[in-house]
Amino acid sequence: MRNTTGYSRLQIALHWLIAALIVLNYFVSEGMEDAFDGMMEGTAASGLVPTAHVWVGVAVLALVLLRLLVRLVQGAPEPLGASVGDKAAVWGHRVLYLLMLAVPMLGAVTWFGGMDATADLHVIAVNVLMILALGHAAMAIFHQYVLRDGLLGRMMRAR
Ligand code: HEM
Ligand code: HEM
Incomplete structure:
Protein backbone atom coordinates (compact mmCIF):
# COMPACT_ATOMS: atom_id res chain seq x y z
CA MET A 1 0.00 0.00 0.00
CA ARG A 2 1.25 3.49 -0.92
CA ASN A 3 2.04 6.16 1.67
CA THR A 4 0.51 9.51 0.81
CA THR A 5 0.42 12.97 2.37
CA GLY A 6 -3.20 12.58 3.50
CA TYR A 7 -6.60 10.98 2.96
CA SER A 8 -8.52 11.63 -0.27
CA ARG A 9 -11.91 13.35 -0.41
CA LEU A 10 -13.53 9.93 -1.04
CA GLN A 11 -11.75 8.32 1.95
CA ILE A 12 -12.86 11.18 4.22
CA ALA A 13 -16.47 10.97 2.97
CA LEU A 14 -16.49 7.18 3.55
CA HIS A 15 -15.00 7.56 7.08
CA TRP A 16 -17.77 9.93 8.23
CA LEU A 17 -20.61 8.19 6.35
CA ILE A 18 -19.69 4.77 7.79
CA ALA A 19 -19.25 6.20 11.32
CA ALA A 20 -22.70 7.87 11.10
CA LEU A 21 -24.39 4.69 9.81
CA ILE A 22 -22.79 2.53 12.53
CA VAL A 23 -23.99 4.89 15.28
CA LEU A 24 -27.44 5.09 13.63
CA ASN A 25 -27.74 1.30 13.48
CA TYR A 26 -26.55 0.93 17.05
CA PHE A 27 -29.59 2.90 18.16
CA VAL A 28 -32.03 1.56 15.53
CA SER A 29 -31.69 -1.96 16.95
CA GLU A 30 -34.28 -2.17 19.69
CA GLY A 31 -36.53 -5.14 19.11
CA MET A 32 -34.05 -6.96 16.84
CA GLU A 33 -33.78 -9.82 19.31
CA ASP A 34 -37.58 -10.26 19.35
CA ALA A 35 -37.76 -9.92 15.56
CA PHE A 36 -35.09 -12.62 15.19
CA ASP A 37 -36.73 -14.93 17.74
CA GLY A 38 -40.05 -14.44 15.92
CA MET A 39 -38.45 -15.24 12.59
CA MET A 40 -36.92 -18.42 14.03
CA GLU A 41 -40.37 -19.45 15.24
CA GLY A 42 -41.79 -18.97 11.77
CA THR A 43 -43.32 -15.49 12.06
CA ALA A 44 -42.30 -13.31 9.10
CA ALA A 45 -40.35 -10.30 10.38
CA SER A 46 -42.11 -7.05 9.64
CA GLY A 47 -41.81 -3.45 10.79
CA LEU A 48 -39.52 -0.54 10.12
CA VAL A 49 -36.80 -1.40 12.67
CA PRO A 50 -35.84 -4.89 11.40
CA THR A 51 -35.94 -3.74 7.76
CA ALA A 52 -33.90 -0.59 8.46
CA HIS A 53 -31.42 -2.38 10.76
CA VAL A 54 -30.72 -5.17 8.29
CA TRP A 55 -30.30 -2.94 5.22
CA VAL A 56 -28.34 -0.14 6.91
CA GLY A 57 -26.06 -2.87 8.28
CA VAL A 58 -25.62 -4.46 4.85
CA ALA A 59 -24.84 -0.98 3.45
CA VAL A 60 -22.14 -0.57 6.14
CA LEU A 61 -20.54 -3.86 5.07
CA ALA A 62 -20.55 -2.84 1.39
CA LEU A 63 -19.14 0.63 2.20
CA VAL A 64 -16.36 -0.80 4.41
CA LEU A 65 -15.33 -3.20 1.62
CA LEU A 66 -15.30 -0.26 -0.82
CA ARG A 67 -13.28 1.79 1.69
CA LEU A 68 -10.65 -0.93 2.05
CA LEU A 69 -10.39 -1.21 -1.75
CA VAL A 70 -9.99 2.58 -2.08
CA ARG A 71 -7.31 2.50 0.66
CA LEU A 72 -5.45 -0.22 -1.23
CA VAL A 73 -5.50 1.81 -4.45
CA GLN A 74 -5.05 5.35 -3.08
CA GLY A 75 -2.90 4.57 -0.03
CA ALA A 76 -3.00 6.27 3.37
CA PRO A 77 -0.78 8.72 5.27
CA GLU A 78 1.97 7.58 7.66
CA PRO A 79 1.15 7.94 11.39
CA LEU A 80 1.90 11.46 12.68
CA GLY A 81 4.86 10.24 14.77
CA ALA A 82 6.71 7.05 15.78
CA SER A 83 5.79 6.91 19.47
CA VAL A 84 4.21 3.92 21.22
CA GLY A 85 0.91 5.83 21.06
CA ASP A 86 1.20 6.18 17.28
CA LYS A 87 1.90 2.45 16.93
CA ALA A 88 -1.07 1.69 19.19
CA ALA A 89 -3.23 3.90 16.93
CA VAL A 90 -2.21 1.87 13.85
CA TRP A 91 -3.26 -1.35 15.61
CA GLY A 92 -6.41 0.34 16.93
CA HIS A 93 -7.36 1.24 13.34
CA ARG A 94 -6.75 -2.35 12.20
CA VAL A 95 -9.01 -3.70 14.94
CA LEU A 96 -11.64 -1.09 14.04
CA TYR A 97 -11.57 -2.27 10.40
CA LEU A 98 -11.81 -5.90 11.55
CA LEU A 99 -14.82 -5.16 13.75
CA MET A 100 -16.47 -3.01 11.05
CA LEU A 101 -16.39 -6.16 8.88
CA ALA A 102 -17.16 -8.71 11.62
CA VAL A 103 -20.20 -6.91 13.09
CA PRO A 104 -22.36 -6.77 9.92
CA MET A 105 -21.08 -10.19 8.77
CA LEU A 106 -22.12 -11.80 12.07
CA GLY A 107 -25.47 -9.97 11.84
CA ALA A 108 -25.98 -11.24 8.29
CA ASN A 127 -20.36 -3.36 21.91
CA VAL A 128 -16.57 -3.79 21.63
CA LEU A 129 -16.66 -1.75 18.40
CA MET A 130 -18.58 1.09 20.07
CA ILE A 131 -16.18 1.20 23.07
CA LEU A 132 -13.16 1.24 20.76
CA ALA A 133 -14.75 3.89 18.51
CA LEU A 134 -15.44 6.07 21.57
CA GLY A 135 -11.80 5.76 22.67
CA HIS A 136 -10.70 6.49 19.09
CA ALA A 137 -12.85 9.66 18.92
CA ALA A 138 -11.60 10.77 22.37
CA MET A 139 -7.97 10.33 21.21
CA ALA A 140 -8.67 12.32 18.02
CA ILE A 141 -10.10 15.18 20.13
CA PHE A 142 -7.17 14.96 22.59
CA HIS A 143 -4.68 15.24 19.70
CA GLN A 144 -6.52 18.16 18.18
CA TYR A 145 -7.20 20.28 21.26
CA VAL A 146 -4.53 19.24 23.82
CA LEU A 147 -1.53 18.18 21.72
CA ARG A 148 -2.60 20.60 18.96
CA ASP A 149 -0.93 18.55 16.24
CA GLY A 150 -3.76 18.96 13.71
CA LEU A 151 -4.67 15.24 13.62
CA LEU A 152 -8.41 15.87 13.21
CA GLY A 153 -7.65 18.00 10.14
CA ARG A 154 -6.38 14.84 8.40
CA MET A 155 -9.96 13.50 8.43
CA MET A 156 -11.48 16.90 7.52
CA ARG A 157 -9.44 18.27 4.60
CA ALA A 158 -8.48 16.18 1.61
CA ARG A 159 -4.79 15.95 0.70
C1 HEM B 1 -23.04 -1.57 11.48
C2 HEM B 1 -23.83 -2.53 11.56
C3 HEM B 1 -24.64 -2.98 12.73
C4 HEM B 1 -24.77 -2.50 14.02
C5 HEM B 1 -24.10 -1.26 14.61
C6 HEM B 1 -25.66 -3.39 14.73
C7 HEM B 1 -26.05 -3.25 16.07
C8 HEM B 1 -26.87 -4.13 16.77
C9 HEM B 1 -27.21 -4.02 18.17
C10 HEM B 1 -26.75 -2.92 19.13
C11 HEM B 1 -28.01 -5.08 18.49
C12 HEM B 1 -28.60 -5.43 19.88
C13 HEM B 1 -30.06 -5.08 19.92
C14 HEM B 1 -30.70 -5.40 21.27
O1 HEM B 1 -30.27 -6.33 21.95
O2 HEM B 1 -31.64 -4.69 21.63
C15 HEM B 1 -28.18 -5.86 17.28
C16 HEM B 1 -28.92 -7.02 17.19
C17 HEM B 1 -29.14 -7.70 16.01
N1 HEM B 1 -28.69 -7.36 14.75
FE1 HEM B 1 -27.38 -5.90 14.30
N2 HEM B 1 -26.07 -4.38 13.87
C18 HEM B 1 -25.46 -4.17 12.64
C19 HEM B 1 -25.63 -4.92 11.49
C20 HEM B 1 -26.52 -5.96 11.34
C21 HEM B 1 -26.80 -6.67 10.11
C22 HEM B 1 -26.13 -6.39 8.75
C23 HEM B 1 -27.72 -7.61 10.39
C24 HEM B 1 -28.39 -8.60 9.48
C25 HEM B 1 -28.25 -8.66 8.17
C26 HEM B 1 -28.03 -7.51 11.81
C27 HEM B 1 -28.91 -8.32 12.50
C28 HEM B 1 -29.13 -8.30 13.85
C29 HEM B 1 -29.92 -9.31 14.57
C30 HEM B 1 -30.60 -10.52 13.95
C31 HEM B 1 -29.91 -8.94 15.92
C32 HEM B 1 -30.58 -9.69 17.09
C33 HEM B 1 -29.55 -10.59 17.75
C34 HEM B 1 -30.10 -11.30 18.95
O3 HEM B 1 -31.02 -12.08 18.80
O4 HEM B 1 -29.57 -11.07 20.05
N3 HEM B 1 -27.29 -6.48 12.36
N4 HEM B 1 -27.47 -5.26 16.25
C1 HEM C 1 -17.97 4.50 14.56
C2 HEM C 1 -17.11 5.49 14.58
C3 HEM C 1 -15.74 5.49 13.93
C4 HEM C 1 -15.03 4.49 13.34
C5 HEM C 1 -15.44 3.03 13.17
C6 HEM C 1 -13.76 5.06 12.89
C7 HEM C 1 -12.76 4.34 12.24
C8 HEM C 1 -11.56 4.87 11.79
C9 HEM C 1 -10.50 4.13 11.11
C10 HEM C 1 -10.54 2.64 10.81
C11 HEM C 1 -9.52 5.01 10.80
C12 HEM C 1 -8.21 4.70 10.07
C13 HEM C 1 -8.32 5.18 8.64
C14 HEM C 1 -7.26 4.65 7.72
O1 HEM C 1 -6.06 4.82 7.99
O2 HEM C 1 -7.65 4.04 6.69
C15 HEM C 1 -9.93 6.31 11.29
C16 HEM C 1 -9.18 7.46 11.19
C17 HEM C 1 -9.49 8.65 11.83
N1 HEM C 1 -10.63 8.92 12.56
FE1 HEM C 1 -12.17 7.67 12.87
N2 HEM C 1 -13.73 6.39 13.21
C18 HEM C 1 -14.92 6.70 13.85
C19 HEM C 1 -15.28 7.92 14.36
C20 HEM C 1 -14.45 9.00 14.47
C21 HEM C 1 -14.76 10.23 15.18
C22 HEM C 1 -16.06 10.51 15.92
C23 HEM C 1 -13.66 11.05 15.06
C24 HEM C 1 -13.42 12.44 15.62
C25 HEM C 1 -13.91 12.91 16.73
C26 HEM C 1 -12.67 10.34 14.25
C27 HEM C 1 -11.46 10.84 13.86
C28 HEM C 1 -10.54 10.20 13.06
C29 HEM C 1 -9.29 10.80 12.62
C30 HEM C 1 -8.76 12.20 12.94
C31 HEM C 1 -8.63 9.84 11.84
C32 HEM C 1 -7.25 9.96 11.15
C33 HEM C 1 -6.19 9.40 12.06
C34 HEM C 1 -4.83 9.44 11.42
O3 HEM C 1 -4.64 10.05 10.39
O4 HEM C 1 -3.92 8.82 12.00
N3 HEM C 1 -13.19 9.10 13.93
N4 HEM C 1 -11.17 6.20 11.88
Missing part, protein backbone atom coordinates in the same frame (compact mmCIF):
# COMPACT_ATOMS: atom_id res chain seq x y z
CA VAL A 109 -25.08 -14.85 9.18
CA THR A 110 -27.52 -14.66 12.12
CA TRP A 111 -30.37 -13.10 10.14
CA PHE A 112 -30.09 -14.61 6.66
CA GLY A 113 -28.64 -17.93 7.83
CA GLY A 114 -31.02 -18.31 10.80
CA MET A 115 -28.00 -18.97 13.06
CA ASP A 116 -28.85 -18.60 16.73
CA ALA A 117 -25.20 -19.26 17.69
CA THR A 118 -23.89 -16.03 16.14
CA ALA A 119 -26.58 -13.69 17.58
CA ASP A 120 -24.72 -13.08 20.87
CA LEU A 121 -21.38 -12.77 19.07
CA HIS A 122 -22.88 -10.01 16.87
CA VAL A 123 -24.04 -8.08 19.93
CA ILE A 124 -20.75 -8.57 21.84
CA ALA A 125 -18.72 -7.50 18.77
CA VAL A 126 -20.83 -4.38 18.27
Whole structure:
Protein backbone atom coordinates (compact mmCIF):
# COMPACT_ATOMS: atom_id res chain seq x y z
CA MET A 1 0.00 0.00 0.00
CA ARG A 2 1.25 3.49 -0.92
CA ASN A 3 2.04 6.16 1.67
CA THR A 4 0.51 9.51 0.81
CA THR A 5 0.42 12.97 2.37
CA GLY A 6 -3.20 12.58 3.50
CA TYR A 7 -6.60 10.98 2.96
CA SER A 8 -8.52 11.63 -0.27
CA ARG A 9 -11.91 13.35 -0.41
CA LEU A 10 -13.53 9.93 -1.04
CA GLN A 11 -11.75 8.32 1.95
CA ILE A 12 -12.86 11.18 4.22
CA ALA A 13 -16.47 10.97 2.97
CA LEU A 14 -16.49 7.18 3.55
CA HIS A 15 -15.00 7.56 7.08
CA TRP A 16 -17.77 9.93 8.23
CA LEU A 17 -20.61 8.19 6.35
CA ILE A 18 -19.69 4.77 7.79
CA ALA A 19 -19.25 6.20 11.32
CA ALA A 20 -22.70 7.87 11.10
CA LEU A 21 -24.39 4.69 9.81
CA ILE A 22 -22.79 2.53 12.53
CA VAL A 23 -23.99 4.89 15.28
CA LEU A 24 -27.44 5.09 13.63
CA ASN A 25 -27.74 1.30 13.48
CA TYR A 26 -26.55 0.93 17.05
CA PHE A 27 -29.59 2.90 18.16
CA VAL A 28 -32.03 1.56 15.53
CA SER A 29 -31.69 -1.96 16.95
CA GLU A 30 -34.28 -2.17 19.69
CA GLY A 31 -36.53 -5.14 19.11
CA MET A 32 -34.05 -6.96 16.84
CA GLU A 33 -33.78 -9.82 19.31
CA ASP A 34 -37.58 -10.26 19.35
CA ALA A 35 -37.76 -9.92 15.56
CA PHE A 36 -35.09 -12.62 15.19
CA ASP A 37 -36.73 -14.93 17.74
CA GLY A 38 -40.05 -14.44 15.92
CA MET A 39 -38.45 -15.24 12.59
CA MET A 40 -36.92 -18.42 14.03
CA GLU A 41 -40.37 -19.45 15.24
CA GLY A 42 -41.79 -18.97 11.77
CA THR A 43 -43.32 -15.49 12.06
CA ALA A 44 -42.30 -13.31 9.10
CA ALA A 45 -40.35 -10.30 10.38
CA SER A 46 -42.11 -7.05 9.64
CA GLY A 47 -41.81 -3.45 10.79
CA LEU A 48 -39.52 -0.54 10.12
CA VAL A 49 -36.80 -1.40 12.67
CA PRO A 50 -35.84 -4.89 11.40
CA THR A 51 -35.94 -3.74 7.76
CA ALA A 52 -33.90 -0.59 8.46
CA HIS A 53 -31.42 -2.38 10.76
CA VAL A 54 -30.72 -5.17 8.29
CA TRP A 55 -30.30 -2.94 5.22
CA VAL A 56 -28.34 -0.14 6.91
CA GLY A 57 -26.06 -2.87 8.28
CA VAL A 58 -25.62 -4.46 4.85
CA ALA A 59 -24.84 -0.98 3.45
CA VAL A 60 -22.14 -0.57 6.14
CA LEU A 61 -20.54 -3.86 5.07
CA ALA A 62 -20.55 -2.84 1.39
CA LEU A 63 -19.14 0.63 2.20
CA VAL A 64 -16.36 -0.80 4.41
CA LEU A 65 -15.33 -3.20 1.62
CA LEU A 66 -15.30 -0.26 -0.82
CA ARG A 67 -13.28 1.79 1.69
CA LEU A 68 -10.65 -0.93 2.05
CA LEU A 69 -10.39 -1.21 -1.75
CA VAL A 70 -9.99 2.58 -2.08
CA ARG A 71 -7.31 2.50 0.66
CA LEU A 72 -5.45 -0.22 -1.23
CA VAL A 73 -5.50 1.81 -4.45
CA GLN A 74 -5.05 5.35 -3.08
CA GLY A 75 -2.90 4.57 -0.03
CA ALA A 76 -3.00 6.27 3.37
CA PRO A 77 -0.78 8.72 5.27
CA GLU A 78 1.97 7.58 7.66
CA PRO A 79 1.15 7.94 11.39
CA LEU A 80 1.90 11.46 12.68
CA GLY A 81 4.86 10.24 14.77
CA ALA A 82 6.71 7.05 15.78
CA SER A 83 5.79 6.91 19.47
CA VAL A 84 4.21 3.92 21.22
CA GLY A 85 0.91 5.83 21.06
CA ASP A 86 1.20 6.18 17.28
CA LYS A 87 1.90 2.45 16.93
CA ALA A 88 -1.07 1.69 19.19
CA ALA A 89 -3.23 3.90 16.93
CA VAL A 90 -2.21 1.87 13.85
CA TRP A 91 -3.26 -1.35 15.61
CA GLY A 92 -6.41 0.34 16.93
CA HIS A 93 -7.36 1.24 13.34
CA ARG A 94 -6.75 -2.35 12.20
CA VAL A 95 -9.01 -3.70 14.94
CA LEU A 96 -11.64 -1.09 14.04
CA TYR A 97 -11.57 -2.27 10.40
CA LEU A 98 -11.81 -5.90 11.55
CA LEU A 99 -14.82 -5.16 13.75
CA MET A 100 -16.47 -3.01 11.05
CA LEU A 101 -16.39 -6.16 8.88
CA ALA A 102 -17.16 -8.71 11.62
CA VAL A 103 -20.20 -6.91 13.09
CA PRO A 104 -22.36 -6.77 9.92
CA MET A 105 -21.08 -10.19 8.77
CA LEU A 106 -22.12 -11.80 12.07
CA GLY A 107 -25.47 -9.97 11.84
CA ALA A 108 -25.98 -11.24 8.29
CA VAL A 109 -25.08 -14.85 9.18
CA THR A 110 -27.52 -14.66 12.12
CA TRP A 111 -30.37 -13.10 10.14
CA PHE A 112 -30.09 -14.61 6.66
CA GLY A 113 -28.64 -17.93 7.83
CA GLY A 114 -31.02 -18.31 10.80
CA MET A 115 -28.00 -18.97 13.06
CA ASP A 116 -28.85 -18.60 16.73
CA ALA A 117 -25.20 -19.26 17.69
CA THR A 118 -23.89 -16.03 16.14
CA ALA A 119 -26.58 -13.69 17.58
CA ASP A 120 -24.72 -13.08 20.87
CA LEU A 121 -21.38 -12.77 19.07
CA HIS A 122 -22.88 -10.01 16.87
CA VAL A 123 -24.04 -8.08 19.93
CA ILE A 124 -20.75 -8.57 21.84
CA ALA A 125 -18.72 -7.50 18.77
CA VAL A 126 -20.83 -4.38 18.27
CA ASN A 127 -20.36 -3.36 21.91
CA VAL A 128 -16.57 -3.79 21.63
CA LEU A 129 -16.66 -1.75 18.40
CA MET A 130 -18.58 1.09 20.07
CA ILE A 131 -16.18 1.20 23.07
CA LEU A 132 -13.16 1.24 20.76
CA ALA A 133 -14.75 3.89 18.51
CA LEU A 134 -15.44 6.07 21.57
CA GLY A 135 -11.80 5.76 22.67
CA HIS A 136 -10.70 6.49 19.09
CA ALA A 137 -12.85 9.66 18.92
CA ALA A 138 -11.60 10.77 22.37
CA MET A 139 -7.97 10.33 21.21
CA ALA A 140 -8.67 12.32 18.02
CA ILE A 141 -10.10 15.18 20.13
CA PHE A 142 -7.17 14.96 22.59
CA HIS A 143 -4.68 15.24 19.70
CA GLN A 144 -6.52 18.16 18.18
CA TYR A 145 -7.20 20.28 21.26
CA VAL A 146 -4.53 19.24 23.82
CA LEU A 147 -1.53 18.18 21.72
CA ARG A 148 -2.60 20.60 18.96
CA ASP A 149 -0.93 18.55 16.24
CA GLY A 150 -3.76 18.96 13.71
CA LEU A 151 -4.67 15.24 13.62
CA LEU A 152 -8.41 15.87 13.21
CA GLY A 153 -7.65 18.00 10.14
CA ARG A 154 -6.38 14.84 8.40
CA MET A 155 -9.96 13.50 8.43
CA MET A 156 -11.48 16.90 7.52
CA ARG A 157 -9.44 18.27 4.60
CA ALA A 158 -8.48 16.18 1.61
CA ARG A 159 -4.79 15.95 0.70
C1 HEM B 1 -23.04 -1.57 11.48
C2 HEM B 1 -23.83 -2.53 11.56
C3 HEM B 1 -24.64 -2.98 12.73
C4 HEM B 1 -24.77 -2.50 14.02
C5 HEM B 1 -24.10 -1.26 14.61
C6 HEM B 1 -25.66 -3.39 14.73
C7 HEM B 1 -26.05 -3.25 16.07
C8 HEM B 1 -26.87 -4.13 16.77
C9 HEM B 1 -27.21 -4.02 18.17
C10 HEM B 1 -26.75 -2.92 19.13
C11 HEM B 1 -28.01 -5.08 18.49
C12 HEM B 1 -28.60 -5.43 19.88
C13 HEM B 1 -30.06 -5.08 19.92
C14 HEM B 1 -30.70 -5.40 21.27
O1 HEM B 1 -30.27 -6.33 21.95
O2 HEM B 1 -31.64 -4.69 21.63
C15 HEM B 1 -28.18 -5.86 17.28
C16 HEM B 1 -28.92 -7.02 17.19
C17 HEM B 1 -29.14 -7.70 16.01
N1 HEM B 1 -28.69 -7.36 14.75
FE1 HEM B 1 -27.38 -5.90 14.30
N2 HEM B 1 -26.07 -4.38 13.87
C18 HEM B 1 -25.46 -4.17 12.64
C19 HEM B 1 -25.63 -4.92 11.49
C20 HEM B 1 -26.52 -5.96 11.34
C21 HEM B 1 -26.80 -6.67 10.11
C22 HEM B 1 -26.13 -6.39 8.75
C23 HEM B 1 -27.72 -7.61 10.39
C24 HEM B 1 -28.39 -8.60 9.48
C25 HEM B 1 -28.25 -8.66 8.17
C26 HEM B 1 -28.03 -7.51 11.81
C27 HEM B 1 -28.91 -8.32 12.50
C28 HEM B 1 -29.13 -8.30 13.85
C29 HEM B 1 -29.92 -9.31 14.57
C30 HEM B 1 -30.60 -10.52 13.95
C31 HEM B 1 -29.91 -8.94 15.92
C32 HEM B 1 -30.58 -9.69 17.09
C33 HEM B 1 -29.55 -10.59 17.75
C34 HEM B 1 -30.10 -11.30 18.95
O3 HEM B 1 -31.02 -12.08 18.80
O4 HEM B 1 -29.57 -11.07 20.05
N3 HEM B 1 -27.29 -6.48 12.36
N4 HEM B 1 -27.47 -5.26 16.25
C1 HEM C 1 -17.97 4.50 14.56
C2 HEM C 1 -17.11 5.49 14.58
C3 HEM C 1 -15.74 5.49 13.93
C4 HEM C 1 -15.03 4.49 13.34
C5 HEM C 1 -15.44 3.03 13.17
C6 HEM C 1 -13.76 5.06 12.89
C7 HEM C 1 -12.76 4.34 12.24
C8 HEM C 1 -11.56 4.87 11.79
C9 HEM C 1 -10.50 4.13 11.11
C10 HEM C 1 -10.54 2.64 10.81
C11 HEM C 1 -9.52 5.01 10.80
C12 HEM C 1 -8.21 4.70 10.07
C13 HEM C 1 -8.32 5.18 8.64
C14 HEM C 1 -7.26 4.65 7.72
O1 HEM C 1 -6.06 4.82 7.99
O2 HEM C 1 -7.65 4.04 6.69
C15 HEM C 1 -9.93 6.31 11.29
C16 HEM C 1 -9.18 7.46 11.19
C17 HEM C 1 -9.49 8.65 11.83
N1 HEM C 1 -10.63 8.92 12.56
FE1 HEM C 1 -12.17 7.67 12.87
N2 HEM C 1 -13.73 6.39 13.21
C18 HEM C 1 -14.92 6.70 13.85
C19 HEM C 1 -15.28 7.92 14.36
C20 HEM C 1 -14.45 9.00 14.47
C21 HEM C 1 -14.76 10.23 15.18
C22 HEM C 1 -16.06 10.51 15.92
C23 HEM C 1 -13.66 11.05 15.06
C24 HEM C 1 -13.42 12.44 15.62
C25 HEM C 1 -13.91 12.91 16.73
C26 HEM C 1 -12.67 10.34 14.25
C27 HEM C 1 -11.46 10.84 13.86
C28 HEM C 1 -10.54 10.20 13.06
C29 HEM C 1 -9.29 10.80 12.62
C30 HEM C 1 -8.76 12.20 12.94
C31 HEM C 1 -8.63 9.84 11.84
C32 HEM C 1 -7.25 9.96 11.15
C33 HEM C 1 -6.19 9.40 12.06
C34 HEM C 1 -4.83 9.44 11.42
O3 HEM C 1 -4.64 10.05 10.39
O4 HEM C 1 -3.92 8.82 12.00
N3 HEM C 1 -13.19 9.10 13.93
N4 HEM C 1 -11.17 6.20 11.88
